[in-house]
Amino acid sequence: MSNGVLVIFDQNQGQVRHVVPEILTVARELGVGAVTALTFGVRASETLETLGEYGAAQAVIWEHEPFTRYSSDGFADAIVELVPQVDPSVILFPASAWGKDLSPRVAELLGAGLVTDCLSLRTDANQRVIATRPIYAGKALAEVAVETPIQMFSMRPNINKAISHPVKPQVLDWTPSIGENSFRSVVVEVRQAESGTKEVTEADIVVSGGRGLKAPENFALLDQLAEVLGAAVGSSRPVADDGWVPHSYHIGQTGKVVSPTVYFAIGISGAIQHLAGISGSKYIVAINSDPEAPIFKVANYGVVGDLFQVVPALTEEIRKIKANS
Amino acid sequence: MKVLVLMKQVPDTETRIKIRPDAQGIVEDGIKWVINPYDEFAIEEALRIREKFSGEVVIVSLGPKRVEEAVRQSLAMGADRAVIVESEQMLEPYLVVQALAKVVQDEGYDLILTGKQAVDDDSAQVGPMLAARLELPQASIVIKLDIDEGAKKLRVERELEGATEVVELPFPAVITAQRGLNEPRYPTLPNIMKAKKKEVKRIPLASLNLNLPPRVRLIQLTPPPERPEPTVLTGDSAETAKKLAELLHEQAKVI
Ligand SMILES: Cc1cc2nc3c(=O)[nH]c(=O)nc-3n(C[C@H](O)[C@H](O)[C@H](O)COP(=O)(O)OP(=O)(O)OC[C@H]3O[C@@H](n4cnc5c(N)ncnc54)[C@H](O)[C@@H]3O)c2cc1C
Ligand SMILES: Nc1ncnc2c1ncn2[C@@H]1O[C@H](COP(=O)(O)O)[C@@H](O)[C@H]1O
Numbered sequence: 110m111s112n113g114v115l116v117i118f119d120q121n122q123g124q125v126r127h128v129v130p131e132i133l134t135v136a137r138e139l140g141v142g143a144v145t146a147l148t149f150g151v152r153a154s155e156t157l158e159t160l161g162e163y164g165a166a167q168a169v170i171w172e173h174e175p176f177t178r179y180s181s182d183g184f185a186d187a188i189v190e191l192v193p194q195v196d197p198s199v200i201l202f203p204a205s206a207w208g209k210d211l212s213p214r215v216a217e218l219l220g221a222g223l224v225t226d227c228l229s230l231r232t233d234a235n236q237r238v239i240a241t242r243p244i245y246a247g248k249a250l251a252e253v254a255v256e257t258p259i260q261m262f263s264m265r266p267n268i269n270k271a272i273s274h275p276v277k278p279q280v281l282d283w284t285p286s287i288g289e290n291s292f293r294s295v296v297v298e299v300r301q302a303e304s305g306t307k308e309v310t311e312a313d314i315v316v317s318g319g320r321g322l323k324a325p326e327n328f329a330l331l332d333q334l335a336e337v338l339g340a341a342v343g344s345s346r347p348v349a350d351d352g353w354v355p356h357s358y359h360i361g362q363t364g365k366v367v368s369p370t371v372y373f374a375i376g377i378s379g380a381i382q383h384l385a386g387i388s389g390s391k392y393i394v395a396i397n398s399d400p401e402a403p404i405f406k407v408a409n410y411g412v413v414g415d416l417f418q419v420v421p422a423l424t425e426e427i428r429k430i431k432a433n434s
Numbered sequence: 435m436k437v438l439v440l441m442k443q444v445p446d447t448e449t450r451i452k453i454r455p456d457a458q459g460i461v462e463d464g465i466k467w468v469i470n471p472y473d474e475f476a477i478e479e480a481l482r483i484r485e486k487f488s489g490e491v492v493i494v495s496l497g498p499k500r501v502e503e504a505v506r507q508s509l510a511m512g513a514d515r516a517v518i519v520e521s522e523q524m525l526e527p528y529l530v531v532q533a534l535a536k537v538v539q540d541e542g543y544d545l546i547l548t549g550k551q552a553v554d555d556d557s558a559q560v561g562p563m564l565a566a567r568l569e570l571p572q573a574s575i576v577i578k579l580d581i582d583e584g585a586k587k588l589r590v591e592r593e594l595e596g597a598t599e600v601v602e603l604p605f606p607a608v609i610t611a612q613r614g615l616n617e618p619r620y621p622t623l624p625n626i627m628k629a630k631k632k633e634v635k636r637i638p639l640a641s642l643n644l645n646l647p648p649r650v651r652l653i654q655l656t657p658p659p660e661r662p663e664p665t666v667l668t669g670d671s672a673e674t675a676k677k678l679a680e681l682l683h684e685q686a687k688v689i
Contacts, residue, residue: 182571206594210574213559217566222649225557244556248451252653294571294603301597308596356614362447362553363471363613371688382447388658392686410681411666412674422675430683
């Protein structure tokens with residue numbers, strides 16, 4: 110009978126995203142058998158150490174051509190060929206842009222049910238997986254199970270803790286054949302965002318600004334606060350729409366969904382579409398001059414005040430605390 | 435060029451969600467229904483492609499009677515005609531794909547556009563899954579779409595976390611639209627009038643003879659966990675800033 114978990118993810122020059130150790134931990138804690146990790150691309154074998162640290166008993170690494178450039182159809186076909194070799198009962202993906210592109214394609218080719226963007230997984234008495242995922246932009250949670258023999262899930266980043274469990278992974282040396290009608294959709298270029306900008310979906314602390322900042326140059330106040338905190342900077346939608354900040358900052362229902370430990374909403378009113386993107390935050394801190402702003406209804410800590418005075422003062426206070434600890 | 439756009443009707447993003455007593459769905463009374471926001475980008479892009487390469491834009495939607503309204507709005511934006519697969523029930527993405535695959539195969543197409551995700555189930559599955567079902571190449575979460583002069587090849591940009599990816603793929607293909615792709619137009623009054631007369635074909639779901647077992651089972655819906663009572667600080671800025679920093683350091687222990 111099938112058992113074990115196959116974890117499939119992307120890597121960049123030997124580096125994996127935070128979500129990879131998180132998913133490997135989720136995979137191991139399911140207790141449905143050994144964890145196999147599959148990754149691709151240039152220098153993929155350099156991820157082996159991380160995979161071992163987080164308990165992957167087996168690793169499959171495709172570093173060679175044509176796996177050096179992502180192709181949704183090419184990779185999906187190759188995975189479908191690999192699956193019988195590993196024979197897993199569960200397949201996990203990150204719910205990143207990459208995982209969201211690939212996992213539904215693989216699910217359809219395998220005839221497997223897929224549940225996307227899961228917050229957590231657990232097993233029932235029959236060793237079947239039950240997933241919890243947000244729907245309606247987090248306004249409700251759904252508990253779901255997959256009815257097919259292979260159960261597929263993608264996991265939202267930054268929710269599950271990565272717990273080290275060192276093993277020495279066996280490398281499974283198995284190469285898929287490449288069909289003629291495969292690798293039709295191919296990545297021809299990847300442009301990395303400016304170095305130094307932290308990715309909001311992975312950050313532990315996010316400092317976010319809205320229209321209350323009044324002008325684009327005032328985002329410098331948030332950059333300074335973010336710097337002392339080691340945080341990423343985000344924004345509400347209107348300020349990204351108006352070009353005050355890049356589109357990649359936009360958080361909410363139609364933007365990025367973040368789940369940091371601390372989310373600072375500064376000069377953000379807390380519209381329902383914005384809240385949809387931040388409900389997974391452990392702590393929400395609101396700084397707003399309007400005591401009636403809806404953001405205070407979801408905040409753990411709120412400051413009613415002028416952000417132009419509060420934010421520089423807060424930056425200084427935090428700098429002092431950091432210096433003393 | 436013949437472009438099909440899959441359009442789902444969803445609750446307006448302002449909607450407050452109330453879970454039904456049986457925990458198997460939401461209370462639909464009083465909901466304002468709209469075109470899924472990401473599908474608006476898909477429709478707009480299809481219209482721009484038609485403006486450049488001529489051809490036809492066909493809207494395909496699966497859902498209950500009420501979807502007619504969103505379909506008419508899509509036609510008012512400028513789509514040529516529509517096909518509605520009538521289904522009283524909301525189906526999981528896999529079943530939507532099996533139903534719509536049959537319909538689009540009968541229709542024929544050069545390009546299929548969908549939204550990146552539907553803002554009700556938030557699945558983000560239908561586009562790539564349909565591509566696999568139809569054995570087509572795909573690119574999802576697309577923020578820029580270019581077609582070469584000879585209309586032989588697509589070159590698109592995808593939004594990743596911290597990067598932009600450029601992908602090339604041949605026709606026919608499935609593309610899923612992300613915010614940033616374009617600015618959707620508003621229907622003009624003359625177009626709203628014209629839309630009333632445009633052809634809408636109706637296909638009962640049962641006539642597609644699917645009878646497939648679902649792959650995913652909903653156990654229950656629950657409300658999200660309540661957030662705790664806030665600690666709100668007011669008064670002098672310097673003092674509140676200091677107090678906030680202390681609370682974050684000593685109480686929450688997050689800095
Ligand atoms: C389909 C749809 C999807 C949407 N998706 C998103 C989304 O994904 N993300 C998103 O953010 N929005 C989204 N919106 C927009 C959303 O409805 C709100 O319009 C938006 O979030 C408001 O942004 P804001 O809070 O920056 O601005 P405002 O609502 O204008 O709020 C500014 C706040 O700043 C405060 N302020 C002003 N001056 C100061 C000062 N000196 N000090 C302190 N506080 C000050 C004000 O009191 C106010 O609360 C969407 C809307 C629609 C219709
Ligand atoms: N019932 C439906 N009718 C038409 N299109 C749909 C339907 N469900 C999903 N889609 C399309 O698939 C996209 C992704 O939906 P989903 O996978 O449900 O998040 C949507 O943006 C639509 O373009």
